[in-house]
Amino acid sequence: MRVLALDSSGLVAAVAIVEEEQTIAEYTINYKKTHSQTLLPMLDEIVRMTEMDLTTVDAIAVAGGPGSFTGLRIGSATAKGLGLALNKPLIHIPTLEGMAYNLYGSTSVICPMMDARRNQVYTGLYQFSDGSLKVLEGQTAIAVEELIEKLNESGREVIFLGDGVPVYAEKLREGLSIPYTFAPANMNRQRAASVGLLGLEYLKAGKTEPAEAHQPNYLRPSQAERERAERERVKGQVI
Amino acid sequence: MQKQEKTVCQWNWISRKVKGVDMCETKDVLILAIESSCDETAAAVIKNGREVLSNIISSQIDIHKLYGGVVPEIASRKHIEKINQVIEEALKEAETTLDDIDAVGVTYGPGLVGALLVGVAEAKAIAYAKNIPLIGVHHIEGHISANYIENKDLEPPFSCLVVSGGHTHLVRVKGYGEYEILGRTRDDAAGEAFDKVARAVGLGYPGGPKIEKLSKEGNPYAIAFPKARIADSPYDFSFSGVKSAVLNYINGCQMKGEPYNQADIAASFQKAVIDVLIENAMHAADEFGMDKFAIAGGVASNSTLRNAMKEACEKKGIRFFYPSPVYCTDNAAMIGVAAYYEYRKGTRHGWDLNAVPNLKLGER
Numbered sequence A: 001m002r003v004l005a006l007d008s009s010g011l012v013a014a015v016a017i018v019e020e021e022q023t024i025a026e027y028t029i030n031y032k033k034t035h036s037q038t039l040l041p042m043l044d045e046i047v048r049m050t051e052m053d054l055t056t057v058d059a060i061a062v063a064g065g066p067g068s069f070t071g072l073r074i075g076s077a078t079a080k081g082l083g084l085a086l087n088k089p090l091i092h093i094p095t096l097e098g099m100a101y102n103l104y105g106s107t108s109v110i111c112p113m114m115d116a117r118r119n120q121v122y123t124g125l126y127q128f129s130d131g132s133l134k135v136l137e138g139q140t141a142i143a144v145e146e147l148i149e150k151l152n153e154s155g156r157e158v159i160f161l162g163d164g165v166p167v168y169a170e171k172l173r174e175g176l177s178i179p180y181t182f183a184p185a186n187m188n189r190q191r192a193a194s195v196g197l198l199g200l201e202y203l204k205a206g207k208t209e210p211a212e213a214h215q216p217n218y219l220r221p222s223q224a225e226r227e228r229a230e231r232e233r234v235k236g237q238v239i
Numbered sequence B: 001m002q003k004q005e006k007t008v009c010q011w012n013w014i015s016r017k018v019k020g021v022d023m024c025e026t027k028d029v030l031i032l033a034i035e036s037s038c039d040e041t042a043a044a045v046i047k048n049g050r051e052v053l054s055n056i057i058s059s060q061i062d063i064h065k066l067y068g069g070v071v072p073e074i075a076s077r078k079h080i081e082k083i084n085q086v087i088e089e090a091l092k093e094a095e096t097t098l099d100d101i102d103a104v105g106v107t108y109g110p111g112l113v114g115a116l117l118v119g120v121a122e123a124k125a126i127a128y129a130k131n132i133p134l135i136g137v138h139h140i141e142g143h144i145s146a147n148y149i150e151n152k153d154l155e156p157p158f159s160c161l162v163v164s165g166g167h168t169h170l171v172r173v174k175g176y177g178e179y180e181i182l183g184r185t186r187d188d189a190a191g192e193a194f195d196k197v198a199r200a201v202g203l204g205y206p207g208g209p210k211i212e213k214l215s216k217e218g219n220p221y222a223i224a225f226p227k228a229r230i231a232d233s234p235y236d237f238s239f240s241g242v243k244s245a246v247l248n249y250i251n252g253c254q255m256k257g258e259p260y261n262q263a264d265i266a267a268s269f270q271k272a273v274i275d276v277l278i279e280n281a282m283h284a285a286d287e288f289g290m291d292k293f294a295i296a297g298g299v300a301s302n303s304t305l306r307n308a309m310k311e312a313c314e315k316k317g318i319r320f321f322y323p324s325p326v327y328c329t330d331n332a333a334m335i336g337v338a339a340y341y342e343y344r345k346g347t348r349h350g351w352d353l354n355a356v357p358n359l360k361l362g363e364r
Helices: A035-049 A069-086 A095-103 A144-154 A164-175 A192-204 A223-238 B002-019 B061-065 B072-093 B113-130 B139-145 B190-201 B207-215 B240-256 B262-288 B303-315 B333-345
Strands: A002-007 A012-019 A023-030 A059-063 A090-093 A109-115 A120-129 A132-143 A158-161 A180-182 B030-035 B040-047 B051-059 B103-109 B134-138 B158-163 B168-175 B178-184 B292-296 B319-321
Touching: A002 A035, A002 A069, A002 A192, A012 A035, A012 A192, A023 A035, A023 A192, A035 A069, A035 B113, A059 A069, A059 A192, A069 A090, A069 B072, A069 B113, A090 A095, A090 A192, A095 A109, A095 A120, A095 A132, A095 A158, A095 A192, A109 A144, A109 A164, A120 A144, A120 A164, A132 A144, A144 A164, A158 A164, A164 A180, A223 B072, B030 B072, B030 B113, B030 B333, B040 B072, B040 B333, B051 B072, B051 B333, B061 B072, B072 B113, B103 B113, B103 B139, B103 B333, B113 B134, B134 B139, B134 B333, B139 B158, B139 B168, B139 B292, B139 B333, B158 B262, B168 B262, B178 B262, B190 B207, B190 B240, B190 B262, B207 B262, B207 B303, B240 B262, B262 B303, B292 B303, B303 B319
Parallel strands: A002 A059, A059 A090, A109 A158, A158 A180, B030 B103, B103 B134, B158 B292, B292 B319
Antiparallel strands: A002 A012, A012 A023, A109 A120, A120 A132, B030 B040, B040 B051, B158 B168, B168 B178
């Protein structure tokens, strides 16, 4: 089986084509250019380099969120357009689960974290056991202090990765009472090959969706919706 | 692959001029068009630039009404939810498949950047997967091109007034895809002024159709709102003055405890805006000796504006063109028409096409 994978959830733009036994192509760019300018040219590059016939892929995996709202939509719209035109199903990979897959075989608790602004991180807790990735805590947006508290309570060794790490490294160093490490630079950001391999597992488990049904999982309502809900709540209290 | 395609079509275009036979015309050209610049998710299939095989529009207006205007992040989220269904419906209604589509046209600006990006990324992926040309289209060029759909004999050169919630432009269309801007608004777009006044009068969003409806019950001569003219550029517009005048008038009445007539305000405001639009347009007609004039954009569906413009054109012996209301508001059919003429000219965009929220008319 063959999966095309995309991740444009954060600063990194990443595309890959993977099979069970090998990664055929992987291309990562961690640069400030917008994903709109990079993602499809990158895909075009790996397709040409590997003389790939895209109709031979079985499914298209995409990091479906959380992440930058616009970045997620560029990835999702690209995946949806490819799915529609190639008549292939999509695989929605939770961004943080895909990142955790970078650290295959780690015995520590894996904690990917993305800077979610407003003093929060998008994070989740994962662990490998019996060769597969288990979700200990599903992805969510929480304050970094809350995360630190939770990790200290568990008492287990943790490995961190993601663009939230440099932002909150100081707070982590100060707050953590458990053993921890930071993942090295070859595996500490989104990787499309990981999204693709996890995608293969999802595909085998039948966890696909039609292209038209796919949409990102933002984990957060828009600011306007949040403010409106707050107004409605206050109004409800007054009445 | 893309480059080769471009050369071939340009060659055909040249060969038409040489031999008087259009090789591009030997086969029907089908364009799939996508539009997502604001709050409508739209897709259409256009045959040979003038025939609309389908025109699907999914409007988000009911959601944005809750917020009194378009919320960009919500608009973007709705686009991604709906875009595949809208495209699939457009193909189905046109009784075609992507295998028969010759090129994909997409609005890449101006508009809300997050909203535009959904259509652009989707269009790029489809064109890429199908190995067909991608053509980025300017939203306003799309609006102008809407006039080609129902007026089969309309060809450039002509002049066009584009009036919508985001734009007010007086444009000379010198050829297909060749535009010269004569005038533009210095502040609010005409449609924006309608929305703001509608909100002030208590009509809600969207303001255009509501003001128009209420105006029919009011006296357009009841209140003399100012008509702004820009001294050094006779074709430019300004609508923030008239909008402020309406707000001041309402405030004044409220402070004095006097009742005010909503319908009279709406009618008088609408007249002030329409008068300026027509004056500038007719001034340009005199100056440039035009014989064809068209209107486009959401506000062009305002029947009072259409009738007044028609009358003004008839007086001067100018042929007047306007699209049906469904082609005035944002739609993908107009984008497909504009894309067709770009396709014929050999315009091809690369896979790095980006959304350009402040894209200028005639810029590529």
